[in-house]
Amino acid sequence: MTTKTEYTLHPDIVSFIETCLQKEHSESYLMDILHKIQDKYGYLSEEHMYEVAQRLQVPASTVSGVSTFYHFFRLQPRGKYAISVCMGTACFVKGADKVLNAFQTELGIGLGETTKDGMFSLENTRCLGVCGLAPVVTINEQVYSRVTLQQVSELINRILNKDVEKTT
Amino acid sequence: MKTIQLTIDNLPISVPEKTTIMEAAQTIGIHIPRLCYHPDLSVEGACRICVVEVEGARTFQTSCSTEVQAGMNIRTNSPEIRQARRDLIELILDNHPRECQTCERDGQCELQNLAYSLGVRERLFEGKRKQFPIENSSLSVVRDSEKCILCHRCIRVCSEIQGVHNLSQMHRGVKNVVAPAFEAPLKDSVCINCGQCINVCPTAAFLEQRSTDEVWQALADPGKHVIAQIAPSIRAAIGEGFGLAPGTPATLQTVTALRRLGFDTVFDTNFGADLTVVEEAHEFIGRLEKNENLPLLTSCSPGWIKYLEHFFPELIPHASSCSSPMTMLSVLLKTYYAEIKSLDPKDIYVVGIMPCTAKKFEIQRPEHRTAGGLPYTDAVLTTRELIWMIKAYGIDFTKLSEEDFDSPLGFSSGAADIFGATGGVMEAALRTVVEKLTGESLKNLNFTQVRNAEGLKEASLKVAGKTLNVAVANGLTNARAILEKVKSGEKQYHLIELMACPGGCIGGGGQPYPPAGRHILDKEIHKLRAQALYTIDQKKQVRKSHDNPYIKELYEKYLSHPGSEKARHLLHTKYFPRNPRGVK
Ligand code: SF4
Ligand code: SF4
Ligand code: SF4
Ligand code: FES
Numbered sequence: 001m002t003t004k005t006e007y008t009l010h011p012d013i014v015s016f017i018e019t020c021l022q023k024e025h026s027e028s029y030l031m032d033i034l035h036k037i038q039d040k041y042g043y044l045s046e047e048h049m050y051e052v053a054q055r056l057q058v059p060a061s062t063v064s065g066v067s068t069f070y071h072f073f074r075l076q077p078r079g080k081y082a083i084s085v086c087m088g089t090a091c092f093v094k095g096a097d098k099v100l101n102a103f104q105t106e107l108g109i110g111l112g113e114t115t116k117d118g119m120f121s122l123e124n125t126r127c128l129g130v131c132g133l134a135p136v137v138t139i140n141e142q143v144y145s146r147v148t149l150q151q152v153s154e155l156i157n158r159i160l161n162k163d164v165e166k167t168t
Numbered sequence: 169m170k171t172i173q174l175t176i177d178n179l180p181i182s183v184p185e186k187t188t189i190m191e192a193a194q195t196i197g198i199h200i201p202r203l204c205y206h207p208d209l210s211v212e213g214a215c216r217i218c219v220v221e222v223e224g225a226r227t228f229q230t231s232c233s234t235e236v237q238a239g240m241n242i243r244t245n246s247p248e249i250r251q252a253r254r255d256l257i258e259l260i261l262d263n264h265p266r267e268c269q270t271c272e273r274d275g276q277c278e279l280q281n282l283a284y285s286l287g288v289r290e291r292l293f294e295g296k297r298k299q300f301p302i303e304n305s306s307l308s309v310v311r312d313s314e315k316c317i318l319c320h321r322c323i324r325v326c327s328e329i330q331g332v333h334n335l336s337q338m339h340r341g342v343k344n345v346v347a348p349a350f351e352a353p354l355k356d357s358v359c360i361n362c363g364q365c366i367n368v369c370p371t372a373a374f375l376e377q378r379s380t381d382e383v384w385q386a387l388a389d390p391g392k393h394v395i396a397q398i399a400p401s402i403r404a405a406i407g408e409g410f411g412l413a414p415g416t417p418a419t420l421q422t423v424t425a426l427r428r429l430g431f432d433t434v435f436d437t438n439f440g441a442d443l444t445v446v447e448e449a450h451e452f453i454g455r456l457e458k459n460e461n462l463p464l465l466t467s468c469s470p471g472w473i474k475y476l477e478h479f480f481p482e483l484i485p486h487a488s489s490c491s492s493p494m495t496m497l498s499v500l501l502k503t504y505y506a507e508i509k510s511l512d513p514k515d516i517y518v519v520g521i522m523p524c525t526a527k528k529f530e531i532q533r534p535e536h537r538t539a540g541g542l543p544y545t546d547a548v549l550t551t552r553e554l555i556w557m558i559k560a561y562g563i564d565f566t567k568l569s570e571e572d573f574d575s576p577l578g579f580s581s582g583a584a585d586i587f588g589a590t591g592g593v594m595e596a597a598l599r600t601v602v603e604k605l606t607g608e609s610l611k612n613l614n615f616t617q618v619r620n621a622e623g624l625k626e627a628s629l630k631v632a633g634k635t636l637n638v639a640v641a642n643g644l645t646n647a648r649a650i651l652e653k654v655k656s657g658e659k660q661y662h663l664i665e666l667m668a669c670p671g672g673c674i675g676g677g678g679q680p681y682p683p684a685g686r687h688i689l690d691k692e693i694h695k696l697r698a699q700a701l702y703t704i705d706q707k708k709q710v711r712k713s714h715d716n717p718y719i720k721e722l723y724e725k726y727l728s729h730p731g732s733e734k735a736r737h738l739l740h741t742k743y744f745p746r747n748p749r750g751v752k
Contacts, residue, residue: 046350049349049350050349050350050748053349053751054749054751057751057752058751059327059333059334059336059349059751060349060350060358060748060751061333061334061335061336061347061348061349062333062336063349064336064338064348064349064350064351065336065337065338068338068339068340069337069338069339069340
């Protein structure tokens, strides 16, 4: 639980919250505010949500409840390597859900989560429009096609090895 | 108001419009089963246990949220309805631990009672259940999310009655759970430890931190001098745990029961209450003379004090610096009493019997420790915990004789008894303040204008040529309303009594669960408990705290005078702004 009293939200977002406060039912703009924060920072940190609660005078428990209810809110920063599994119909038919499961087991994280070392995060996307290559996985900008279950751990290891090379 | 005619279970009845089917059934003595409904909370309509059949309607209707309409023909107990309710309970049980025998709420659990009364006799499905760890971080409240049936009464009581808004639903589906913001442990949340979530929870998903083990252990230790002190509101409620009618006072039976349990000495928190009145009256008159930090806000209720620290830190200078009656008495036990009895404070074990879960937090505050770092109060038992211990020992409470409190810290004025009810601290303080200000003896001691506040009550009194504006608030949503007025300066108040729990301590988070057919926080039960205290007061010879001869003796022998340096050092305390800051 955050207890910081120094606030860090970007001035644009602060002024947006202030305009919301001028309106009737200002608390109903909570979702809009959270979207803006996610767009700016990539995820919703506790510090930012706590600040929203204070500025908008909406209970922090409500902000927290809303942020965990909707899947499109990320509560952790993306990993250095953001893995995204396509869940379009074609990919799904070709076993994308099993691929996703394999990533989850391999990395020990759930959907929308990031590994403790900050290396990998996992999410799913809607159809990427390259159905001929199903099932499709993207890692950062790189697209991987026809991913099999066996390839999952290979992929992860390859990235880890490369990362070590780069940083040493 | 329009009246509506309808039929329930073949009985024609008429009720005012806007009555719900559930309330209408109540008027003819039919108690429709319910889980998420509570009369003092907003209607959630989530559990569907309260369904009834309305002739002509395509589906069963939830009676807690459906208003009556003219000509409705309702059946509350058709075989189909009974089956539907049974199915719903079976579904809940499928996802519920099979632990009744080892559960704290065994025998007093609404879910268990419903399963029984609806005829659920087997568990059809033993699949995978939701899994959550026990959340044990708080000094007052324990959370077991596996026993939670997601009725959300706790969320509503915490927001609507207490204005704390500590709880909300997090996640959805199988991960759906009730928790504080960011799923923080309760100890790091804005929780004020009031225990009202425990009160309204139909299951054991919220419970008080149990202290019975350590108390049994102290009682069995021959090296310990174990002292009990009983809060005013205990005597008005404890009998309910043994089948006595609500409002049956049981002061001296409780003393006897405590001696049977093995307590060496039994004192009365009331003595601490008398002392609080004398110190607080002195503090108040001082502020009145200097016209500073008014209104004075009372400080007996530890839930309210933590609320102040999280939500209104800017008003901290207004709070009385008096420690609570319990803490004052505990301090005396480990100083004054230890000296007269030549006891080493280390060997004294003080147990507060309290209606309150926040007291378990209060005793651990670093401010309430001896110079050697020992807590002045070693353990707090709620009324429920004491009832359980008495039963566990095998004591037949209703057959107990009446024994007196020990001396000298067992004697109290009637002003102390009424501390347990909303308005009681105010009335007790006024009895002393008015006499001190006027220098005359009061003819009528009953300040009925501050009694029985249903949430909020204000009064103005003419005293020695001055007008004193006073207010009484119970339940923190009401406290907040009055504090906002203090902040805005809309009205000049002099003295405000605040208690965290609805009805005051008699409605505390550690009081007995209600008897079958009654609901928790029932205002009628609160009235009966309050009445018990006013009756005790009325019958006492000494009804003003400053007339308590043992209080006088204490000042003569030990403290010298109210507000003396020694009194300030021992009996007064400090408060601190807390994070996270609460949102009002
Ligand atoms: S909460 Fe009720 S139903 Fe659940 S284990 Fe405890 S007594 Fe049984
Ligand atoms: S103890 Fe009181 S403040 Fe804390 S969660 Fe329960 S109802 Fe809310
Ligand atoms: S903790 Fe109790 S009151 Fe709260 S939702 Fe769960 S079952 Fe209901
Ligand atoms: S009691 Fe009516 S829906 Fe829960």
